[in-house]
Amino acid sequence: METAEQIRDRLLARFPGAEISVVTNPGAAAQHSLLLGHAHARAIAEFLRDDAPLKLDQCSNVTGIDWPEKKIVETTKVTVPDPAGGPAKVVEQKSERVQPGYLEVVYHLYSIAFRHGPVILRLRTGNRTDQVTVPSLTPVWRACEFQEREVFDLYGVKFEGHPDLRRILMWDTFKDHPMRKDYVEPDDYEWEPTPHGAVLEKAKAHYPTPPAAAIAPAAAPTPATGGAKS
Amino acid sequence: MSISDLSPLGAQGGSHVRAVHDEFHGDLLEVSMGPHHPSTHGVFRMIVTLDGETIVKLKPVFGYLHRNHEKLGENTSYLGSMPYTDRLDYLCSMTNNWAYAIAVEKLAGQPVPERAEYVRVILAEITRLLNHTCLAGFLMQDLGCSGTPLMYAFREREKILDLFESLSGSRMMCNYQRFGGCRVDPSADWLEGAKQLTDGYGQFLDEFEALLTGNEIIMARTQGTGVLSPELAVAAGVTGPMLRATGVNYDLRKTDAYGVYPRFDFRVPLGAHGDVYDRYMVRVLEMRESIKILQQALAGIPAGPIMDPKAKLRGFRPKAGEAYGRIEGPKGEIGFYLVSDGSPNPYRYRVRAPSFINLTILEDMCLGQTVADAVIILGSVDIVLGEVDR
Numbered sequence: 001m002e003t004a005e006q007i008r009d010r011l012l013a014r015f016p017g018a019e020i021s022v023v024t025n026p027g028a029a030a031q032h033s034l035l036l037g038h039a040h041a042r043a044i045a046e047f048l049r050d051d052a053p054l055k056l057d058q059c060s061n062v063t064g065i066d067w068p069e070k071k072i073v074e075t076t077k078v079t080v081p082d083p084a085g086g087p088a089k090v091v092e093q094k095s096e097r098v099q100p101g102y103l104e105v106v107y108h109l110y111s112i113a114f115r116h117g118p119v120i121l122r123l124r125t126g127n128r129t130d131q132v133t134v135p136s137l138t139p140v141w142r143a144c145e146f147q148e149r150e151v152f153d154l155y156g157v158k159f160e161g162h163p164d165l166r167r168i169l170m171w172d173t174f175k176d177h178p179m180r181k182d183y184v185e186p187d188d189y190e191w192e193p194t195p196h197g198a199v200l201e202k203a204k205a206h207y208p209t210p211p212a213a214a215i216a217p218a219a220a221p222t223p224a225t226g227g228a229k230s
Numbered sequence: 231m232s233i234s235d236l237s238p239l240g241a242q243g244g245s246h247v248r249a250v251h252d253e254f255h256g257d258l259l260e261v262s263m264g265p266h267h268p269s270t271h272g273v274f275r276m277i278v279t280l281d282g283e284t285i286v287k288l289k290p291v292f293g294y295l296h297r298n299h300e301k302l303g304e305n306t307s308y309l310g311s312m313p314y315t316d317r318l319d320y321l322c323s324m325t326n327n328w329a330y331a332i333a334v335e336k337l338a339g340q341p342v343p344e345r346a347e348y349v350r351v352i353l354a355e356i357t358r359l360l361n362h363t364c365l366a367g368f369l370m371q372d373l374g375c376s377g378t379p380l381m382y383a384f385r386e387r388e389k390i391l392d393l394f395e396s397l398s399g400s401r402m403m404c405n406y407q408r409f410g411g412c413r414v415d416p417s418a419d420w421l422e423g424a425k426q427l428t429d430g431y432g433q434f435l436d437e438f439e440a441l442l443t444g445n446e447i448i449m450a451r452t453q454g455t456g457v458l459s460p461e462l463a464v465a466a467g468v469t470g471p472m473l474r475a476t477g478v479n480y481d482l483r484k485t486d487a488y489g490v491y492p493r494f495d496f497r498v499p500l501g502a503h504g505d506v507y508d509r510y511m512v513r514v515l516e517m518r519e520s521i522k523i524l525q526q527a528l529a530g531i532p533a534g535p536i537m538d539p540k541a542k543l544r545g546f547r548p549k550a551g552e553a554y555g556r557i558e559g560p561k562g563e564i565g566f567y568l569v570s571d572g573s574p575n576p577y578r579y580r581v582r583a584p585s586f587i588n589l590t591i592l593e594d595m596c597l598g599q600t601v602a603d604a605v606i607i608l609g610s611v612d613i614v615l616g617e618v619d620r
Contacts, residue, residue: 025551025552025553026549026550026551027337027338027339027548027549027550027551027552027553027570028336028337028338028339028548028549028551028553029336029337029339029551029552029553029554031552031553031554057464057465058464058467059467060467060469060556060563060565060582061554061565061567061580061582063567063578063580063582065569065577065578106567108554108565108567108582112464112478112480115480115485118554120554141465141466141467142462142465142466142467142590142591143465143466143467143468143587143590144467145466145590146586146587146589146590147587154298154300168292168293169292169293169296169619169620170293170296171293178298178301179298179300179301
């Protein structure tokens with residue numbers, strides 16, 4: 001099978017002006033992927049499905065990844081001449097930049113006809129708040145239907161052109177997207193029978209009196225009450 | 231929050247049967263099958279719209295067993311997810327373990343010793359026997375053969391579970407595979423037990439098939455029911471026996487040639503019509519091929535270490551990168567997609583669940599059929615809700 005670079009070059013020849021770049025995978029698996037711009041994504045997907053040497057007729061896996069914004073500290077070495085005339089000093093300068101966050105959708109494509117793969121496509125959203133739309137590939141591969149719904153449900157990526165974009169695993173009135181890295185789980189531990197650790201800290205706020213386990217050993221032994229466990 | 235908010239249908243969710251008056255279709259009936267319906271194999275729900283007895287619309291509702299398995303995977307170490315993969319599917323814990331191990335081994339570039347590869351193949355094929363036998367039993371139960379075939383199937387299942395228990399300590403939640411090998415070395419006694427099971431299984435299948443395969447009622451009920459075309463099956467990402475029943479020759483044991491499968495001589499059974507009967511038949515034939523693989527693997531298993539001596543279990547931190555590993559599970563392609571950022575926990579842990587994706591075309595297969603057919607079509611898809619809802 002062609003490498004990701006060869007596929008990119010062929011796609012660029014076929015779709016001049018399309019945004020396609022190769023995302024290298026530094027790991028041992030070396031499964032490199034193609035990052036596509038939104039404008040040509042669906043046309044490229046259709047091309048890859050029908051293309052004679054590739055014929056990627058199966059979209060095996062669709063998934064989301066959340067990349068929250070990240071502070072990157074870069075250290076650069078600058079040579080500062082000594083005003084007193086001595087030898088120049090090498091000073092480390094630290095600069096911070098914020099890498100904007102985005103959501104990513106990853107598609108793993110295989111060919112059943114030619115038994116090769118995977119070719120990996122990636123689509124990225126503009127940010128994690130208001131520009132979360134990417135083109136849906138469900139019209140190209142039906143296999144994306146439920147998996148894109150799952151990405152919409154758990155990550156909040158909106159797929160433009162999906163025939164039935166609803167929540168699939170969480171209930172319809174659920175508000176948040178639980179797979180995002182900054183998701184805060186609801187504080188509803190008051191019925192936890194034996195809270196401990198971090199849950200106990202949360203649960204304390206809900207108990208009218210602290211549960212037995214949270215009380216420090218009392219000086220005088222309390223009379224045993226029926227059914228109460230200590 | 232009221233009860234109706236929790237229901238996937240909103241305010242309509244409370245009723246199980248409701249009349250739909252529609253200008254186009256006249257009087258239709260909407261039936262909510264499940265989540266607590268014995269034929270749905272767990273907590274799965276289908277909202278079926280009926281015209282008389284014919285299904286004109288079917289919407290599956292998921293999520294009753296959702297516990298965000300993938301988030302749990304991100305919050306625990308690589309090894310910590312291994313026992314959770316058992317809980318995806320109570321029948322196929324060995325293959326789920328293997329799929330996860332293969333993905334992590336790809337991510338970290340971890341080799342596996344030869345003996346462990348053989349043990350993995352043996353366990354995966356025994357799991358295939360287990361899964362397909364139980365599925366055939368469940369399918370017959372759905373068809374209305376109350377009890378008898380399922381009891382025969384469960385008798386064999388007990389033997390297999392006893393084998394799993396003596397090897398891993400647990401009947402269903404085996405937690406057996408590790409990155410770079412297997413947890414314990416099977417003893418000669420255990421291998422002898424596996425050999426006895428393998429040698430006796432053909433006889434059980436003969437008995438099972440004599441009851442079922444040529445049965446006129448079963449043939450009348452299942453042939454031509456729930457037909458799936460090969461084109462739709464490929465486009466919809468259907469994998470495993472479901473795909474092969476439509477006649478598409480695609481088995482990851484052959485195409486990906488993972489493990490030591492290329493050393494074994496076996497065939498890939500294919501269906502011709504893609505109906506419920508073919509799906510049953512492909513599974514029965516697959517079991518016969520599994521017996522062949524087992525006999526070859528048990529005869530050829532080499533001595534040697536069961537774990538790669540350089541494999542690291544505690545404090546395992548693969549380098550940054552990503553990997554997608556997949557194997558041919560009994561239900562279809564089970565895959566794990568892992569993204570590592572160099573920390574002890576995976577940055578992203580994704581399960582490609584075959585029974586979830588195989589349900590994509592449930593509506594297409596059920597349209598124009600009756601409710602009783604929908605039950606056996608769902609039975610022939612082979613779902614386990616722990617895996618569907620994750």
